[in-house]
Amino acid sequence: MLGKTAVEKEVQFEEEVKDPNPGVLPQETKEKNKSKIIKSIIYIVLTLMAIICFIPFLMMLVNATRSNEAILSGFTLIPGTALMENYWTMMEYVNIWTGFKNSLIISVLVTVLSGYFSALTAYGFAFYTFKGKNFLFVFMLVMMMVPGQLGLIGFYELSKNLGILDTYIPLIVPTIASPFVVFFLRQYIQTTLHPSLIEAARIDGASEFKIFHTVAIPIMMPAVATMSIFTFIGSWNNYIMPLVILFSPEKYTLPVLMGFLKGSQVAQNLGSMYLGIAISVVPIMIAFLFLSKYIVNSISAGSVKE
Amino acid sequence: MKNVNKYGYFFIAPFWIIFLIFSIYPVALTFYYSFTNYTGSGVAEVVGLANYKRLFTDTYFVEAFFNTWKIWGINFILQIGLALILALIFSDMRMKLRGLAFFRSIFYLPNLITISSVALLFGILLDWQHGSLNMILLKIGLISEPINWLNEPTTAQLSVSLILTWMWFGHSFIVVMAGVSGISKDYYEAALIDGANRFQTFTKITLPLLKPILLYIMITSLIGGLQLFDLPMLITDGIGSPDGSLNTMVLYLYNQAFKYNNYGYASAVAYGLFVITLIFSAIVFKGMYGKERKQARQV
Numbered sequence: 001m002l003g004k005t006a007v008e009k010e011v012q013f014e015e016e017v018k019d020p021n022p023g024v025l026p027q028e029t030k031e032k033n034k035s036k037i038i039k040s041i042i043y044i045v046l047t048l049m050a051i052i053c054f055i056p057f058l059m060m061l062v063n064a065t066r067s068n069e070a071i072l073s074g075f076t077l078i079p080g081t082a083l084m085e086n087y088w089t090m091m092e093y094v095n096i097w098t099g100f101k102n103s104l105i106i107s108v109l110v111t112v113l114s115g116y117f118s119a120l121t122a123y124g125f126a127f128y129t130f131k132g133k134n135f136l137f138v139f140m141l142v143m144m145m146v147p148g149q150l151g152l153i154g155f156y157e158l159s160k161n162l163g164i165l166d167t168y169i170p171l172i173v174p175t176i177a178s179p180f181v182v183f184f185l186r187q188y189i190q191t192t193l194h195p196s197l198i199e200a201a202r203i204d205g206a207s208e209f210k211i212f213h214t215v216a217i218p219i220m221m222p223a224v225a226t227m228s229i230f231t232f233i234g235s236w237n238n239y240i241m242p243l244v245i246l247f248s249p250e251k252y253t254l255p256v257l258m259g260f261l262k263g264s265q266v267a268q269n270l271g272s273m274y275l276g277i278a279i280s281v282v283p284i285m286i287a288f289l290f291l292s293k294y295i296v297n298s299i300s301a302g303s304v305k306e
Numbered sequence: 307m308k309n310v311n312k313y314g315y316f317f318i319a320p321f322w323i324i325f326l327i328f329s330i331y332p333v334a335l336t337f338y339y340s341f342t343n344y345t346g347s348g349v350a351e352v353v354g355l356a357n358y359k360r361l362f363t364d365t366y367f368v369e370a371f372f373n374t375w376k377i378w379g380i381n382f383i384l385q386i387g388l389a390l391i392l393a394l395i396f397s398d399m400r401m402k403l404r405g406l407a408f409f410r411s412i413f414y415l416p417n418l419i420t421i422s423s424v425a426l427l428f429g430i431l432l433d434w435q436h437g438s439l440n441m442i443l444l445k446i447g448l449i450s451e452p453i454n455w456l457n458e459p460t461t462a463q464l465s466v467s468l469i470l471t472w473m474w475f476g477h478s479f480i481v482v483m484a485g486v487s488g489i490s491k492d493y494y495e496a497a498l499i500d501g502a503n504r505f506q507t508f509t510k511i512t513l514p515l516l517k518p519i520l521l522y523i524m525i526t527s528l529i530g531g532l533q534l535f536d537l538p539m540l541i542t543d544g545i546g547s548p549d550g551s552l553n554t555m556v557l558y559l560y561n562q563a564f565k566y567n568n569y570g571y572a573s574a575v576a577y578g579l580f581v582i583t584l585i586f587s588a589i590v591f592k593g594m595y596g597k598e599r600k601q602a603r604q605v
Contacts, residue, residue, distance in 0.1 A: 035401070042395055042403065050412045053472070057415075059438045060427055075441035117320050124317025133314065136322070143329065145587075147533055149556050150580050153339060153563050153573050154332030170328075177325035208313040237420045239536045240556075244564060255422035259540055262426055273430055280423045288418055292411040295418075299477065300484035 057281065064275040071270045082271055090272040093264050096279050098250055099257035106171050106242075106253060107235040114175040114231050115224045122185035123216050127198060144179040149240070156244055166247045175235070181227045188223035189216065226298045229291070236284075254280050340573035350570065357574035367575060369550055370558040371582070377463050377538075377554070378531030381470035386523065388471070389478035394508055397486045410483070413476030421473075425540035428469055432456050432541075456542055459551030466537055466552060478523050485519030486512065521594050525587055532583050535560065555579050 063071050066080030090096065125137055159170045193216060201211045217224075239255040246252055252260060258280060266272050288295070340357055344350035361367055392413075396406050416424070431439050432455040440452040455465050489512065497507045538552035545561055546553025559579065563572035 039401060039403070042401075046405075046409055050409060053412050053416055053476070056427060056431060056472075059431060063438065071438075072436050075438040075445070117324075121318050121321040124314045128311045128314025128317065130311050130314040136318070140325075143325075145584075146333065147529060147580060147583060149533055149535075149559060150576050151329065151332030151336050152559070152576065153569055154335030154337075155328070156563075157335060157339075157569075158328070158332055174324060174328035177321045177329060179325075182321065202310070208310060208316075212317070233418065237422075239420075239422050240560065244560075255420050255536070258420070258422040258426050262429070262540065270430060270436065273426070277423050277427050281419050281427075284418050284420070285415065288411075288415060292414070293407065296407075296410055296414065296480055299414075299480045300487075 057285070060274050060278050060281065063271060064278040066271050066274075068269045068271050071274075080271075083275070086269065086271040086275040089269050090261075090266050090276050093266050094257065094261050094276065095250075096254075096257065096261075096276055099252050099254040100279075100283075102168075102251060103236055103254040106168055107232050109168075109172045110175045110235040111228050111232045113172065114178045114181055115228050117176040118178050118181035118185055118227070119217060119220050119224055120212065121182045122189055122220070123212050125182070126186050126190050126193075127195060140179045141183065144183065152240070152244065159245060165245060166251065167245075168251075170245050171235075171238075171242055171253075175231070178231070181231065184227055185220060185223055189220055193219050226301060229295055229298055336573045336576055339570050340577050342570045342573075344569040344573075346567045346569050353570070357571050358578075360571060361574050361578050366550070366553065367555070367558060367578070370546075370553045370555045373463065373546075373551060374532060374534055374554045377467050377470070377534060377552075378528070380464065380467040381474070382524070382527055382531065384467070384471040385475040385478050385527070386520070388475040389482045389523075392475075392479045393482040393486050394504075394512070396483065397512070398504065406483075410476070410480060413479055415476070416473045417477045419473075421536040422540055424469065424473065425537045428465070429456070429541045432465055457548050459549045462542070462548050462551050466541065469537065469541075470531075470534075474527070478527075481519060481523055482516065485516045489515050517594060521590065524590055524594075528586060528590065529583060532556075532579065532586075555582075 058077070059075070062077055062079055064086060065083040067082035067085065070080050070082070125133065155170070156165075159165050164170055197215060198211055201215050206214070237255060238253075239259075242253045242256045243259070246256060249257075249260060258277070261267070261273065261276050266276065339350060341352055341354060342350035343353045343356075392409075395401065396403055431437050434440065434452055434454045434457060437452075437455070439455070440449070443449045444452065453461065455461050493511050493515075494507065497511055502510070533556050534554045535556040538546065538554050539557050539560070542548065542552055544557075545565075546557055555575070556579065559572050559575045562568045562575060
């Protein structure tokens, strides 16, 4: 009964539309149908692309739960039962959580240090006039173009001579000087913080550093947060530096540990390999689930503002 | 009122102290090493331009140069093409597609994952006999016998290119989309009234106005691409197998320095890489803005 009325209504509707101008409208509905088909095709293609983006991760997750023999014999999307077995095989040789902890410690410290000191430097460049300021700023911009690998060998030698190889110091301390973050924050604070606000604070008797901490930092916070995401991701994913600097497996960061995993006994057991990779990937995916909107907006902002 | 400007130095001092020690000094030291035969221990003996002469005649370096370009080039064309098509579809006013936020996030996801994990994952997914990819392709019937993805130079390079595309097209899409949304709707409305079709709207309005954004993507991608290291290192044996086809410039630098202890020569490789990056960035800049300046003068 209900279905009938719906159909009837539809027919009625179509007739209503057709009635007033019968010569033009059928073609228009045809066009509409055509664009509807195109739209559906586009949605199908987009969905396929989304599946392609996700399928390697899906394979990884499924295989992480399957035993080595099962993986060797063929692929299926049905999860296996060897998850814990794989886990213990992996843990026997490589403690992936140590890598996790190390990466987390380094990345958090790097993000905090780079955020704070870049804000400090950006503020110094933006609101004081002193001799050599322009030269230093331009020099910093030029150095920004220099790829990280250029100084790699010198950096290794320096760390060796300072006796800080196989420590986290060469991975953390140098990020106090992050030219790109300074550049971004300076652009930002110049447009958002009016000098009169600083003047007012000075008249109230606040010291220069107090002004920075109580007036400038809160205003800069959104830009610092944006940059922090990229600093954190960059540090988390950094491979070549910790690979060169660290020797002791218990100090390895996650990416280096991944390379270590490949060369270890674990590589004999594909299920454990997949599980190790999955453990390194899944937390990032979960974090992204909550932060995706924010991250996407940050990328857009970073590229358009310049 | 007292002069507060001297405080400027206090604010920028920490940055510059660290910058001088950990950035400038290593770059200078590497430059010095590039004229020596330093091997990581003992005394560095100055050998003049010998390392640079060797660089130009080193077939491995030249090969690494072309490998890097091939891998980056294929990836870039696919990546930017996909990003543009997607941006075109999603910005089409007549189509009114939904789910932009959803697709954008999904497409971007691979970019966030640690490259080392990606390399390891594909290393085993693309395995000849036991890799899940071949198993699936065989099951569907797309191929009749397993493809040895990572054992043939051509397919190995292609695989790395495609993985890079997979990782980066979402990022480029977001950036292009940001550029597209910055273009005033008035242009599109005017084009609609003038009866321009989709292709014309795209080539005459969207593309020219996207130029700065495309330049940004190209330069950043080029600089990143020339430094390709993690993926080729971890996906096969770490020295560029098969047949040296995955030997990229930075991988070569790394192996020369930390595997074979040729610090002096590796330093020269680093500077060679730097000069190459500079030259190609300049060419990209000129190619995209040089023409414009000429046109402006003519007008």
